[in-house]
Amino acid sequence: MGLEKLLYLQGVGAEFIDCDGQLIQIPQQDRAGILTAMLANKLAKSDAHVDIQHQLSTINIEQKIYQLDVEQWCELLPSFQFSYLSEPCLHFHLPKQGAQVKITIKFDDSNIDAVQFQCNTQQLTIIGEYHYDNIHYCRYQIALDEYVSLTIPCGYHSITIECINTEQRNIGKSSATLLIAPDVTYQLKEPQKEIGYRPWGISIQLYSVRHEEHYAGIGDFKSLKEVIEMSADLGADFVMLNPLHALDITYPENASSYSPSDRRRLNPLYIDIEALAEQIGCDHQKPECGVNLFDDTNIDYQEVSRFKYGALKFMYEFISCKSLKVNDSFIEAFNTFKRQQGQKLLLFIEHELAHAPEWLTMPADFYAFLQFVATQQLIECQSQCKNLGMKIGLIGDLAIGALLHGNEVQSEMDQFCSRASIGAPPDPFSTTGQNWGLTPLDPVKLKQHDFSHFIQLIRSNMSLYGGLRIDHVMGMLRLWWWPLDKNLGNGAYVYYPVETLLAIITIESHRAKCVVIGEDLGIVPPEIIGAMHDKKLFSNELFYFTHNYHGFAPCAHHKQHSLMMLANHDVPTLKGWWTQQDLYTRYSLSLFESEQEYTQAVAERQHQRYQLVQWLHAGITQAQQSNKPIPQAINLALAELNLQSANAETLQQLHFESLLTVWLFVASMSHSTLFCVQLADLIEEVHGVNIPGTWKEYPNWQRRLPLSTNEIKHRSTVRTRCELINDVRRKFPKPS
Structure with missing residues (x-):
């Protein structure tokens, strides 16, 4: 019982319910391997391949149990505790x-x-x-x-x-x-004149956004301001972003925003160079660039990094030159920022200095300058949202973890487990499981440090946005850990003090006036469902995932206190799904195990497309039965589609432009409080952002939108679709 008790005290799970509802027992050997990874965290690399039994024999189990169990009762006060208002x-x-x-x-x-x-x-x-x-x-x-x-x-x-x-x-x-x-997270205040109004917004991958006169080769805060202006004009209440965390400065081509170096810092590539030059009074000339960054379909992160950092070096040298007159208020604000950020910023700077490529050799203060400018510009973007009347403004995205060699983990190593990474257990969709290559926080060490890192992580992100989406919110309760040393077994679930973490999220959301969305897609334990409901975190629904054997769930069955997204970064765009381009792409990348599996997937998609048409027809029928008139644009689209007579054989003949317009109209009738559509879907983009299970086989996190923001806002179809969504979310009754 000594080992079993220690496993329990360290949070190492013994069983779980899989996606088929089956109770899975985690083998004792795998649990012991995770325990070894936890307790041998500081062993030298040369000791990495010692077997489990030898490692366990070096652990004084009774002493560990005493420290984790008995000592808390002998202490007059726990060092950190919580209760509610x-x-x-x-x-x-x-x-x-x-x-x-x-x-x-x-x-x-x-x-x-x-x-x-x-x-x-x-x-x-x-x-x-x-x-x-x-x-x-x-x-x-x-x-x-x-x-x-x-x-x-x-x-x-x-x-x-x-x-x-x-x-x-x-x-x-x-x-x-x-x-x-507070008893619950920060909630939107509903104006009395708009009782029943359900906010909606547009989601973007910021790096993908184009500006026709912008030469930086990547979407940045200049692009974001244009999207904000366009979205507000179209009636949206928020703009939803990909994570903007600082990435690996050594390898800019590793561009996934969900694999950050530090989630408390921002990616300097998003800085608007032109706005910075104007702010500091620098008559900045456009630097020469060896490639045409504007016209590329995919972002060349190596070239973009050299180009933007080169421009930013010029700006920093300008403000550092004593003989030049620089905006005094800028310098004063910069110095205040450094004082407020303190030691944590210094550690980040040291990390960037140590890992920056040779061509980016700069003084330490340069990296503080980048963080100050990026933070200031993002805050300005949120202020712009509010000034334009958006109810929420920007919704940020908090990644579930950080890279082992990144600054966040390295500077807070006492609160992480460096000998494990997080992911998901094997299931029918991934028979070997998923390993995301991100280092987990250690629940015991987190508690021993009074949750200091978690508080700072949540606070630093919420301070920038009107809403925060927490990726894989189930990680507040449990995460699947893989030991880095394969000799330590096949992993296990590790449990976290979810009640304490949610209490921290609750108070920080009020302090920042930031609504909270928990990404609860996939296998969701009932404990996290109940906890989210109690603290009023918004659930995160995805349209594709509402599908079951009978078809797509009616809008009235969508969770009310949720954000309904039609699509996100890990699934096909609406056009990609309808045209089955996503299946063909996966086939061309050999992601299907056989020709038969691909053929079966195509046949299944054909059936799902027919079910979508049925769902659209049912939604239109319900809208017609309400007391609200059907917009003319929908009547025209319906006349062209003739959904009533559509069948499995005639799907290919349906005009997608009209189908998408009806799709957006019906979907926006969702019972969900919040509703979101991708900018990529509004312009009928066919290619997805990321294909899970690939790394370099597909240009993940690299694709740029085919149109500039200026071209998008002048597209009549985009304006018509947004007006329809706006009309439904404001005027149509919630589906009953």
Whole structure:
């Protein structure tokens, strides 16, 4: 039982329910391998291939159990605890006895005076008990409303407890952090004049956006401002982004925004060079570039990196030149930024200095300059959204993890497990499982460090946006770990303190006025479903995933408190799906195991397309039965499509432009509170962003949109489709 108890205390799971609803037992050898990866985290590389049994034999299991289990009961106060605003409370530990304790609370808000009170343990509720070494320990809970007259505010408060009358004379006093969090995450406030209005927005991969007069070869914050202006004009309430995290400076071609170096920092390639030159008063000339970056279908990250960093070096040297007059307010704001960011920024700078290519040899301050400018420009983009009347503005995307060799992990190694990576267990879609190559936070170390890194990670991201999508939100509860050393087995689920993590997300969302969306696609344990519901995180639905044996789910069956996305970065575009281009691409890349599997996939897609037509017809029928008139654009499209008489044999004859217009109209009737369509889908782009299971076989994260923002906003079909979505989300009743 010693090993089993230690596995439990370290959060290593024993079983799980797979996608077929089957209970899967994780082999003991695999669980022990993950435990070894956790506890041998700091072994030298030369020790990496020692077998599991030898590794376990070097671990003092009983000592570890004592540290993780017994010690917490022997400590007067846990170093970090939380409760909610509706029932503020704190707890402490003492051997069972009648003791008088004195509590002092210093509030997070310095404008509120500290409070102090006394209570007797005999008057308190016991919420836990533990027996060890003939001592009966109790966990006592204090309901703060019973002892404090003022309303306890939300915040990370400092608490001190002192035993002033106890039989145990060596207990003394202890201090800790008490988080009082709002009961739910920040919620949108619905104007009374728009009761029932359901916000909608446009999602983009920022790097893919084109500007016809822009020569940088990659979408950036100049492009984003144009998308914001266009989206606001079309009636959208938000623009949803790919993660903008800092990537690997050494290898710019490794461009997946979901494999970042540091999720607390921004990718400098998104900086708008022209806006920066104007801000600092630099008469910047366009640098020469060896290739035509504008016309490329795919982004050449090597060339773009050299080009943009070259321009940014010029800008930095300009503000560093003492003989030139530079905008004083810019310099002052830059210095303030560095002071506020402190040691964490310095560690990031050191990492960038150590890993930058030779041609980018620059002073340390250069990398602080890049982060300051990128942060300032992104904040300006969010301000632009609000000034244009968008209800949410920008929705950012927080990746589930970071690279082992990146700054985030290396600078916070004490809170990560460097001998494992995260992914997903084997399933019918990936018989060998998925390994995402990202380093997991260690749940035990996270707790031992009072969740400091997680707080900073959430806070730094929420401060930039009006909404934050948390990728793979199930990671708040559990993550599948793969040991880096294959001798340590085939992985296991590791569980996290989900209640504490959600309390942190809740308070940080209120402080930043940032709505929270949890990406809960795939196998979703019921525990995370309930937790998201309780804290009012928006669920993230994907249209394709609403399909079942009977067809696509009616709009009335979509989750109400959710964001419905028609498509995202990991699935085909709407046109790619309808034309089956995605299947052909996968076939050409040999991603089907046989010709028969490809043929079967094509036949299944043909059936799904027919089911989509049926779904469209049912949706139109429902719209016609409402008291709202059907827009003329839809009547024209319906006349051309004649959905009633469409059958499996005539699908190929349907005009896709009209089909897409009807598709967007019906889908926007979704019961979901939030609704989102890709800019790529509005312009009928056929190629997807990323094909899971490929690396260099397909230009993942490289494709640029075929049209510039200016061309898109003048397309009549785009404006018509957005007007239809806007009309439905504002005027049509929610499907019942």
